[in-house]
Amino acid sequence: xxxxxxxxxxxxRVRGGEADAWGVLxxxxxxxxxxxxxxxxxxxxxxxxxxxxxxxxxxxxLTQYDSERPFRPWLYRLxxxxxxxxxxxxxxxxxxxxxxxxxxxxPEPGPLTQLLAxxxxxxxxxxxxxxxxxxxxxxxxxxxxxxxxxxxxxxLGVTSSLVGVLLLRARRRLRGMLDKEGxx
Amino acid sequence: xxxxxxxxxxxxxxxQLSESRSVEVANHASACxxxxxxxxxxxxxxxxxxxxxxxxxxxxxxFENASQELSWAWLxxxxxxxxxxxxxxxxxxxxxxxxxQSVGIGRQTLVSVLLFRGLLxxxxxxxxxxxxxxxxxxxxxxxxxxxxxxxxxxxxxxxRMIIIMAAVLLLPFNARAAVIETDHQSYVLAEGQVIANxxxxxxxxxxxxxxxxxxxxxxxxxxxxxxxxxxxxLVAAQRLDVNGRVDGSVRAAGEFHxxxxxxxxxxxxxxxxxxxxAGAEVEGSFTSASESSNLAGRVGRDVIIFAETAELDGAxxxxxxxxxxxxxxGPHAAIQGEIRIHGAEEPEVSPEANLxxxxxxxxxxxxxxxxxxxxxxWRFLAWSAAFVYGMMVFLLAPRFFGSVLQSMPRYGIxxxxxxxxxxxxxxxxxxxxxxxxxxxxxxxxxxxxxVAIYSAQVFVGAWMxxxxxxxxTSKGQTIGRLAVGLALIHLVRLIPLVGSVVSLVxxxxxxxxxxxxxxxxxxxxxxxxx
Numbered sequence: 001x002x003x004x005x006x007x008x009x010x011x012x013r014v015r016g017g018e019a020d021a022w023g024v025l026x027x028x029x030x031x032x033x034x035x036x037x038x039x040x041x042x043x044x045x046x047x048x049x050x051x052x053x054x055x056x057x058x059x060x061x062l063t064q065y066d067s068e069r070p071f072r073p074w075l076y077r078l079x080x081x082x083x084x085x086x087x088x089x090x091x092x093x094x095x096x097x098x099x100x101x102x103x104x105x106x107p108e109p110g111p112l113t114q115l116l117a118x119x120x121x122x123x124x125x126x127x128x129x130x131x132x133x134x135x136x137x138x139x140x141x142x143x144x145x146x147x148x149x150x151x152x153x154x155x156l157g158v159t160s161s162l163v164g165v166l167l168l169r170a171r172r173r174l175r176g177m178l179d180k181e182g183x184x
Numbered sequence: 185x186x187x188x189x190x191x192x193x194x195x196x197x198x199x200q201l202s203e204s205r206s207v208e209v210a211n212h213a214s215a216c217x218x219x220x221x222x223x224x225x226x227x228x229x230x231x232x233x234x235x236x237x238x239x240x241x242x243x244x245x246x247f248e249n250a251s252q253e254l255s256w257a258w259l260x261x262x263x264x265x266x267x268x269x270x271x272x273x274x275x276x277x278x279x280x281x282x283x284x285q286s287v288g289i290g291r292q293t294l295v296s297v298l299l300f301r302g303l304l305x306x307x308x309x310x311x312x313x314x315x316x317x318x319x320x321x322x323x324x325x326x327x328x329x330x331x332x333x334x335x336x337x338x339x340x341x342x343x344r345m346i347i348i349m350a351a352v353l354l355l356p357f358n359a360r361a362a363v364i365e366t367d368h369q370s371y372v373l374a375e376g377q378v379i380a381n382x383x384x385x386x387x388x389x390x391x392x393x394x395x396x397x398x399x400x401x402x403x404x405x406x407x408x409x410x411x412x413x414x415x416x417x418l419v420a421a422q423r424l425d426v427n428g429r430v431d432g433s434v435r436a437a438g439e440f441h442x443x444x445x446x447x448x449x450x451x452x453x454x455x456x457x458x459x460x461x462a463g464a465e466v467e468g469s470f471t472s473a474s475e476s477s478n479l480a481g482r483v484g485r486d487v488i489i490f491a492e493t494a495e496l497d498g499a500x501x502x503x504x505x506x507x508x509x510x511x512x513x514g515p516h517a518a519i520q521g522e523i524r525i526h527g528a529e530e531p532e533v534s535p536e537a538n539l540x541x542x543x544x545x546x547x548x549x550x551x552x553x554x555x556x557x558x559x560x561x562w563r564f565l566a567w568s569a570a571f572v573y574g575m576m577v578f579l580l581a582p583r584f585f586g587s588v589l590q591s592m593p594r595y596g597i598x599x600x601x602x603x604x605x606x607x608x609x610x611x612x613x614x615x616x617x618x619x620x621x622x623x624x625x626x627x628x629x630x631x632x633x634x635v636a637i638y639s640a641q642v643f644v645g646a647w648m649x650x651x652x653x654x655x656x657t658s659k660g661q662t663i664g665r666l667a668v669g670l671a672l673i674h675l676v677r678l679i680p681l682v683g684s685v686v687s688l689v690x691x692x693x694x695x696x697x698x699x700x701x702x703x704x705x706x707x708x709x710x711x712x713x714x
Contacts, residue, residue: 039237044655045590077294124236142198143230150202164195169228171194 002028007071015062026055029072039128039140040083049135050086054079076145080155087133127177135170142167166183188212197230268295295423371404373411382415390421392428399432409445416449424453426464433468439475443481450485458491462498462516469502471670480514506531513537559678567674574642574666579659584645592647595693602696603641609633637684640694645669 001148007028013021033054037047058078071077086104113162134156141147141155142163188209195201196209213223371387373379375395382398390404392411399415406423409430416432423440431448439456443464449466451460458472464481469488477491479498486502494506497514503521507527513519515536523543525531533543578585591598613629649665652672656662673690677683 010667035238124233128237139233140237143233149195149198160200164191164200167198168191168194171233 003069005071008067011062011065011071012067014059022059029075030055032072033036033075036076036079036140036144037083039125039144040080040137041086042129046086050079050082057082073145073147073151076141077151077155080141080145080147080152083140084133084137084155087137112126123178124174127174130177131170131173135166135173138163138166139170139174187219187222190222190226193219193226196638197223197226258668296551334411336564375411441472462499472618480516491639513539513543563674563678567670570638570641570670570674571667573638574646574670577639577642578646578662578666582659584701585643588643588697589647591697591700592643592693597687598694598696599692601699602692602694605695605699606637608693636695636698637691639698640691641670641673642666642694643685643697644690644694645671645673647697648672 007025010021010025010028014025030051034047034051037050037054038044041047041050054075056074061078065071129137131139138152138156141152142149148154149160149163152163156163156166158166192201192209193213193478196206197207213219289575290518294568297509315458359384369387370389370391371385372391373383373396375393377394379394379396379398382401383392383396383452383526384401386403388405390402390406390407392400392409392413395412395414397414400409400413400419402417402419402421404419406425407419407421408425408427409417409517410428413430413432417426417430417434417436419434419436419438421436423442424432424434424436424438425442425444426447427444429446433449433451434443434447435452435680441453441455441458443451443458443460443466446465446467448467450470451466452471454473456475458474458477460466460470460479460481460483462480465484466481467484469485470479470483471488473490475491476493477489479487479489479500480496482501483498485503487504487506489494489496489504489506489508491508493510493512494508495512495514496504496506496519497512497516499518501520504519505526506524507526511525511527511529511531513523513525513531513533515534517534518538520540522541524540524546525543526546531543531545533539610630610633613626613633615626646662646669649667649669649672650656650662652668653661653665656665673686676686679686
């Protein structure tokens, strides 16, 4: 696995016109971008297609990348943007629910911890797939791509304070689904 | 004690609170048992979420570098398939090949035949070289353009295939000088005129009264050879008349073939009517496939005729094999070798015919299509051939293979496109064939068309296998699913009527998906370009 410095150096080689450098970068980063897409999009095929499209976009927008900053988060943000655009385009799910009500709820330790320990992680990913598009993408961006609230907000077109609400709602829904499955 | 809400703890863990607020929250969690449990639970939850999200899952093969070993099971399947091919060669192809050699065809190797250098195509090399050179230039240019502009996905599949094709096309380069005549309504090589090289001519009518010291290659409505051709005569014409002398072989396709002159080597003709008139001479063998064939002239070696109606009434230096509905051996026939007659009706053999051995008559039987051991053997051979072919396609062009499989679920569109392509492609190819430049291109198109139809079963089979056994995670599994899917298709084909319908649907579906896979929008194929 390449270090972030190696990646940035490889990006510089791409910009310098080295023919093979983009291939190296692709081999290194495509798996993680694919996983991000796989978590965010409904099907494996969608994720494969999205990964290919994201790399095409990345290649075209490489001039916009600030080489003083790490490349991976830049790519992840691009990927998340792409996934969000794709999800919105499909309009598979519409956001519903009263977000404000969540904040007022009393704090209780959820069962997710225990459930996660007990259940197969595949169930978690399966539950994740049943979240609304926006909730799911928020979780993926935060806990897979490690993007900041500001970056997530920028992708989703919301305020950064709402990102926390989205994450909390998503986690509670995950708990609910896993709890229900655990009891079933 | 007032508790802090869960959202605040979440923001605290995610580093979204100000430093002072964060310290305040942490202090509260230390002091409050309930809030402390909540914070710890959230921390563990976050860690586990990260773990679940980051856990490696099956990656598409395109993202993996390491090739995976084929499992023993699929190697066994491959072994069976190889055995199938061996059996096909041993029991079917080789006897045929030997048979062809026995009638004077087959001096070239099978490989050279596949490269269009032997058998029926012998002598086409002069013209083919020109075309191949042009095609190769186009292909090489395409390769360069693809390398620069296309995505890596295409680079790794189509470009690879194009390079192979270019290499194959470049192999037969053997440029020879030739006279090329294409600007004539009616071309005549007058008596006394001599062409020292090959003559390639396209015209409405072609008449050779003079001498050609090389080959005559003609595409015309009618071709008449009254003069002398020292090489071979290769003709695609509605009508061919050979009244003069040809030192080499005559190979022709058209409607009517009248052979009156003398031919130094072999004759191979395909047409509606073939006549070797009395007085005409063929020193080598004579092979024809036509609606009717009438041989009254002399043939030096063996004769093999496929015809609805065939009449053999001349001298034959070798043996004769006649296949047809109505077969007649006339009173002037004088056949030196053994005679094998394979017809639907009882053949007519004149008592005055001079035969050294009595004809061996094999009554024509409708080949059983279902329910016999031979049928199952054939089906097995067909399955093994399709499997080996499919495996080659997959291993040579895995992304292209995957791209076509992705189009399979769009079966409605695929079948529609397949149905349209099934009709339009051959029509277009025939139209392209109508020009001299387009002839090889059209033939190439027809060849590709045939390959595409054959390939259809491979993609349908692979897709069915994946539906039955689940998504493959390795090359071995993909090949295994291909084997299973193809086996299913070939089993269903054994069922009368249903098998035919299934074959048609498979062809349409697979062909359509193949086209969808090829013309998939580029934006979906974006991979790194060099």
